[in-house]
Structures are given as C-alpha cells and as structure tokens.
Amino acid sequence: MLVTLVFVSLLVFVVVRVLPGDPALIMLGIEASPEAVARLRESLGLNLPVPVQYVRWIAHAAAGDLGRSIQYDVPVAGLILSRLSVTLPLTVMAAALMAAAAIPLGVFAATRHRRWGDYLTMTLSQLGIAVPGFWAGLLLILLFSVRLGWFQAGGFDGWGQGVGHALKSLLLPAVALGLFQFAVLARTTRSAVLEVLREEYVKTARAKGVAESAVLFRHALRNAMIPILTVAGIQLGQLMAGSIILESVFYLPGLGRLALGAISARDLPVVQGVVLFVATVIVTINAAVDVLYGVLDPRIRYE
Amino acid sequence: MTILRGLGAALLVLALGAGPAAGQGTLTVQVTTEPPGLDLTTNPSSAIAGVVFYNVQEALVKVDRHGKLVPWLAERWYTTDSKNYTFFLRKGVRFHNGREMRAADVKFVLDRAVNPETKHPYRVQYENIQDVIVKDDYTISVTLKRTEANFLWTVARQGSVIYPREAVETLKSAPLGTGPFTVGDWVRGDRIVLVRNRDYWQKGLPRLDKVTYRFIPDPNSSLAALKSGDIDVSAFGLGPENVDDLKKDGRFQVILGDSTNDVTLSMNNSKKPYSDKRVRLAITHAINKEEVLKGAMFGYGRILGSNVDPLNPYFVDVSKRVTYDPVKAKKLLAEAGYPEGFEATFKVAPQYYYTVRSAEVVVNHLAKVGIRAKIQQVEWGQWLAQVFCLKPCENPDYDMSVIGHAEAWDIGNFANPKYYFRWDNAEFQKLFKESEVTVDDKKRRELYVKMQQMLADEAPAVWLYMHPRLVVTKKGVTGIWKDLPIPSLDLSEVGWQK
Numbered sequence: 001m002l003v004t005l006v007f008v009s010l011l012v013f014v015v016v017r018v019l020p021g022d023p024a025l026i027m028l029g030i031e032a033s034p035e036a037v038a039r040l041r042e043s044l045g046l047n048l049p050v051p052v053q054y055v056r057w058i059a060h061a062a063a064g065d066l067g068r069s070i071q072y073d074v075p076v077a078g079l080i081l082s083r084l085s086v087t088l089p090l091t092v093m094a095a096a097l098m099a100a101a102a103i104p105l106g107v108f109a110a111t112r113h114r115r116w117g118d119y120l121t122m123t124l125s126q127l128g129i130a131v132p133g134f135w136a137g138l139l140l141i142l143l144f145s146v147r148l149g150w151f152q153a154g155g156f157d158g159w160g161q162g163v164g165h166a167l168k169s170l171l172l173p174a175v176a177l178g179l180f181q182f183a184v185l186a187r188t189t190r191s192a193v194l195e196v197l198r199e200e201y202v203k204t205a206r207a208k209g210v211a212e213s214a215v216l217f218r219h220a221l222r223n224a225m226i227p228i229l230t231v232a233g234i235q236l237g238q239l240m241a242g243s244i245i246l247e248s249v250f251y252l253p254g255l256g257r258l259a260l261g262a263i264s265a266r267d268l269p270v271v272q273g274v275v276l277f278v279a280t281v282i283v284t285i286n287a288a289v290d291v292l293y294g295v296l297d298p299r300i301r302y303e
Numbered sequence: 304m305t306i307l308r309g310l311g312a313a314l315l316v317l318a319l320g321a322g323p324a325a326g327q328g329t330l331t332v333q334v335t336t337e338p339p340g341l342d343l344t345t346n347p348s349s350a351i352a353g354v355v356f357y358n359v360q361e362a363l364v365k366v367d368r369h370g371k372l373v374p375w376l377a378e379r380w381y382t383t384d385s386k387n388y389t390f391f392l393r394k395g396v397r398f399h400n401g402r403e404m405r406a407a408d409v410k411f412v413l414d415r416a417v418n419p420e421t422k423h424p425y426r427v428q429y430e431n432i433q434d435v436i437v438k439d440d441y442t443i444s445v446t447l448k449r450t451e452a453n454f455l456w457t458v459a460r461q462g463s464v465i466y467p468r469e470a471v472e473t474l475k476s477a478p479l480g481t482g483p484f485t486v487g488d489w490v491r492g493d494r495i496v497l498v499r500n501r502d503y504w505q506k507g508l509p510r511l512d513k514v515t516y517r518f519i520p521d522p523n524s525s526l527a528a529l530k531s532g533d534i535d536v537s538a539f540g541l542g543p544e545n546v547d548d549l550k551k552d553g554r555f556q557v558i559l560g561d562s563t564n565d566v567t568l569s570m571n572n573s574k575k576p577y578s579d580k581r582v583r584l585a586i587t588h589a590i591n592k593e594e595v596l597k598g599a600m601f602g603y604g605r606i607l608g609s610n611v612d613p614l615n616p617y618f619v620d621v622s623k624r625v626t627y628d629p630v631k632a633k634k635l636l637a638e639a640g641y642p643e644g645f646e647a648t649f650k651v652a653p654q655y656y657y658t659v660r661s662a663e664v665v666v667n668h669l670a671k672v673g674i675r676a677k678i679q680q681v682e683w684g685q686w687l688a689q690v691f692c693l694k695p696c697e698n699p700d701y702d703m704s705v706i707g708h709a710e711a712w713d714i715g716n717f718a719n720p721k722y723y724f725r726w727d728n729a730e731f732q733k734l735f736k737e738s739e740v741t742v743d744d745k746k747r748r749e750l751y752v753k754m755q756q757m758l759a760d761e762a763p764a765v766w767l768y769m770h771p772r773l774v775v776t777k778k779g780v781t782g783i784w785k786d787l788p789i790p791s792l793d794l795s796e797v798g799w800q801k
Contacts, residue, residue: 019684071339071340073340073475074491082491083492142527145533146527153530155494155519155528248521248524251493251520251524253491253493254492264654264683266684
C-alpha cells in the first residue's frame, strides 16, 4: 500500500513538472515582465532542483502539510477538505443510488434469464453504458431544471442552507454520475448471479425444497458478492474520478473542478495534493474490499 | 468539445419553461473564470477586472461606457506639456474602511507601481514616472521623465486603482477601495458576493444591494442556468450560436456590442516563408473574412483590417486595402517562389472556442491557393510557452496561430520586434515612437492612421474580426454596458426596471 502511494506521489510530481507551461507565466499572464516571472518562480521554489523539491514536498505531506495553493494562496489541505464537502457526498450518493438500483436489477435479470425482464434490464444497462455522464447530466438539467423547474440547474449553496437543500442540489449530478457505473454493476451482478445459479449446490438447495428467495439471497447472491464487490470497489474510485466532468456540467465546487482548474493554472501544489489524496482514498478502498472478502467468505484469510 | 457543445446547445434550444422571479435589488451574474485572487496590481487577468474594476476599486480617471476618458476620483486635472500632470482629487470620497481618500494614498499607489519589488504586472507603463509630489490633501502632481501622450490612459488602467495604503496586504483576498460595492463572501470555486457600499460617493448608486458572481465554465451549463432562472446575467459565457435563439425568447434581452478584442491570425515573421511580405500578403488575399466571421461567429462581430479596434478614437477602416482575391494570392505566392504553395501548421488553444473555429475556416481558404495548413490544438499553458514565447523560450515555435488580442491601445506590439509576431520594421517603430510623444490630437490621429494603413499593407498578421461583446440578461435588467472598451463589468448603474 505504501509502495503504491510513494510510486503515485513520485509519478504525479514528475509529470506535473515535465508538463510544458510555466505556472509563474500562466499566473501573471501574457503582459507580465520577465523579471516579475523570475521573481515569482523564485518565491514558489520552482528554481530548486526537482529532487530537492520532491523530498521537501513528501516530507511535509507525510506531516499533513500539502503546501500552499499558488492560485488561492491558502493551504492545499484545507482546500481539499472544503471541496470534499461536495465531492464526498456526491460520490457516496452516486454509489448508493448505483448499488441500490444495480444489484436488485442484476438479480432480477439473472432470475429472468433470456426472458423479457432480462432483455429489458440489459437494454437499460446498455443505454447506461452508451450515454456519457455529461450528456445524461445535460438531459437531466433540461428536463428537471429548465422544463419542470424542480431542481436548480447547478451550483451548490453549501450545507449552511440545510441538509435537505444541499442533498437536493446533489441529486441530479449524483444520478448522472452513477448512471454508467450502475449499468456496469447491473451487468456484473447479473452474470455473477447467473454463474452461481448454475452451481450444483443451488440445485441441491432447490431439490431440498428451500424457498426460492432463500436460494437466491442466501446461497446465490452471497456467493456472487465477491466479483460484485470487486467491481463496486473499483467503481467507487472511478466515481470520484468521474466527478471531474459532472462537477463542471453542474458547476459544483468540488474536488474535480479544483483539480481541473489547478491543472490549467499550473497550480502544482494543488494538482499534486489532489492526486495524492485521491490515490490514498482509492488504495484505502481497495484495502477495505480485501478485508470484506474475508467477511463474505470466511475461507479467505490473509497471512 | 465543440461538437459536444453544439449538440447540447441544439437540445437546449428545444427546451422551454419559466424561471422563478428574481428578487429586486439582487443580481446573479455568470462569469466563465474564477479570478486568480482579487489583486489588480499584481495580476493582469481580465477575470479579476470583471469583478473588481469599477465595482470595488476605481481609478483617478475612468474609461466610460463609450470608451471616453472622464474625471473620476480626480475631479479634474491639468497639464500643458503631457509631461507634468496635476490631479485634483474629489473631496469626501471614502474607502470601504471609512477613511477619506487623500493625495498620500495616490502617491502610495503610484510609488508602489513604479517600485520593481511590487511585481506590478504593468510596471513598464509606470517606468516613465519620475516624481509624485503631494501638494496638499487633495492635490497631487506627477512628473514624467519624458512626454507621454497616453499617460492619462495609464492612470485609467485597471492596475492604477486607488486603495487605502493600510490595506495593501489584503488586496489579493479582500481588496478595499472606493467603489460602489464591497467584497462580501468568496466561496472558492463557487462564487463571490459583492455587497452595496452605503457610503458610495455617487449619491443614488449603486442600484443593487447584492451581486453574486457564479463561476460557470461550460457554455451549455450557462445557458441552462439562464433558462432555469438560476442566473440573471451571462456576461462572457455564451457563444454567438445562442444569439438567434435567445433573441426570440421573450424572457431575455441580448446585448451585442463592440469590444477591443481583435481576433488575429498571427504569423511567425522571423521564419520562412512568413518573413516574405509577398507570402504574408498572399495569405491575406486568400482569406475571405466574411466567411470566417460567418463560420466562426455566426456573422456577429466586425471585420478588421488592422490592429486598432472600432472603439478606439483613432480607428479607421482599412479592411478594404487588401481584399479577398485568391487569384492574386496565387500570383504572389508564385512570385515569392512558392508556385506549389507550402505546408504550414496552425497552433491554436481550444480554451478560446473562436480560435479553433476560425482556424478551421481559414485552413480551407488557404488550401484553395495551395497552402496546405493543418491545425494542431495545444493546451493554453503550452500555447503560452511555444507560440507566445515568454522566458525561457528564445524563439517562438509556430508558423501561424489565431488568438484574440483584447488589450486596448496595443498597436505598440507591432513596434516590439521581440513580441511573438517577430515583426521588425524600423519605419513602423519610428512612427509608433513618434505617436507616443505627439501631444497634438490631430497630428497624433494622422500618425495612427498611417500606422493602420502600414499594418494593412505590410501584413505582419491578418486581422480577422473584432470579437463581439455579448451579454444576455433577463428582461428588466438595465444599465449594462453595450460596448466593452475595457475589460470590466461595471455594475454601478445596473438595476432592475421598476
């Protein structure tokens, strides 16, 4: 886990530095004098050798100090935390919607194998895969904001306006964000459950006269959960990454837009900070999924 | 992305529905870019000016909505030689912290701008200041090293705003000034709120109690926000493709005007074949600017012939001097030794939608005379490094590019052989130098006319069109500037129709 993080940190550090485009130049704009650019470079520490910059950064990062944003002149860690108040609930909401819709639908499709219910579900999920998130987002805005006026077209007024209001403004983006992953998860669930339903022990259970619902949920789904969980864990990370685009469509002040803005402004400390943070989250999720395997299937033990 | 936006716009056109009524006295304005800090004196970004300039901070002299210089924090000034200026400050003007503005504040601002330690982005424009002397609390005199006809424009610039010297440390996050609004809340990444300054020196203004700037980068999202009633004004976010649809919609008013943004096809004059005037003229003859304007801007904007925008008092239309004439273009190419044309690359930054669109049309025109150009899209940071070529870049790495030059009074770029056009013409440089020290308005105008004609004839670049100023507001919003002579979004007189 630590090795992965060190590798990611090294990679992002080097990549943002070999990118053409000088942050000082971009900050000061095309009218700035070369002296002003040089002075700014110096004050940002950009004139030091790259290995020295890296060691400095990683040592501070280990202590929770991710540096200061060039653009906003505030600590990066604080910036990430404040943006997380949008991205985290957005991701969790999208994941919850995704799981709540995909797993039952996948199971439903598996039990209606090669019948109309199966075909309908698969058509739905095929649509979800084919429609890009930003497009779905625009359609949702058109219907629910512009035409019906039920939701605002975007933006996030903060948690101060009440939890209900905040969640409401995240609902459309969460649906658009979760759509693709919902489709993938529904298909995964279907095929995992189908596979288990063909197993001998399911036949045995049915032969014993166990109720069909118990067969489905106690025997089939539980055993199918391992591949489902693996996919869902990966998806959680992807949802976070996918928020970059949806946050732009719904102009939400989240982590994704922070990263995007930081890249074009060459706000290196913020880019590095966000990537490192997201990498940490994803590595943690993967570790948690590994632990959950053991809970689901007691035969899996880690030495 | 252009295609995606086009699709989105097409869909939005289909959508209709009434938005909620806006509250009197408050206004929500969409802007594309979040300002990188709010300090006008360290960063030339137009996103900062859009929020701060004239709303929060003001200068001694103002460029008004018609592009004219008018007295502002200085109620009058005096000069006989354009070298020694005396400004008489308006009395009773208070900063947002309650203290009255005095001559010492103006001295502090100008001295700080001259000081190399300050990182002032336009320091070179203040270098000519030799001395700033406080005569009394409301009188200040400025002595220049040499005559400068444009000095009043320098005093009117966004970098010349007057702020209280005790608040110099907070310019970036919470700037104080004399303007009609004070900075309220700034939620990074989402919005900036301006609140009415009740002690504003102009009685009866501003007409709004609160202004919220929302940062919405995507044009489709901006359009949706406008149509659903979330925003009242879209200031820079919508493209010309939305104009016809919005004009038909009774809920909105579309404001189309002039700007100082000259969309320019730049050529690398230090590189063959662009160093040859015949080739540059051939390129100019080969381009049908009417079609470029139609194809890229749906016909909105104005065709240009040189680097002076229509809002400049010395503007003359020289666009007919080198007309669209592909036959002549071919002949010129053959004369220059390129009867079969040549290969060329357009480096454009898709960050500005019009650059790619314009280049696409131009590439077609060039192909008809044998110039085989291809478009290479580069990210803005790379564009600045390769094409615009500031340090550590030594020589610009491009053939042709398209970009809007939004600075007013920027003809001097062509007198600077180090500018990325790399056009080195002693005669033009002499003309420009002369115009800088010519005080007499008539003579100065003549020089400007000569410079414009010379640019058209020498063709160091192709001036395609002026990007239109385009603002869309809800019906009932009044007082928005029609033209944009400076990169500001002056909301002091904006309000709701009663």
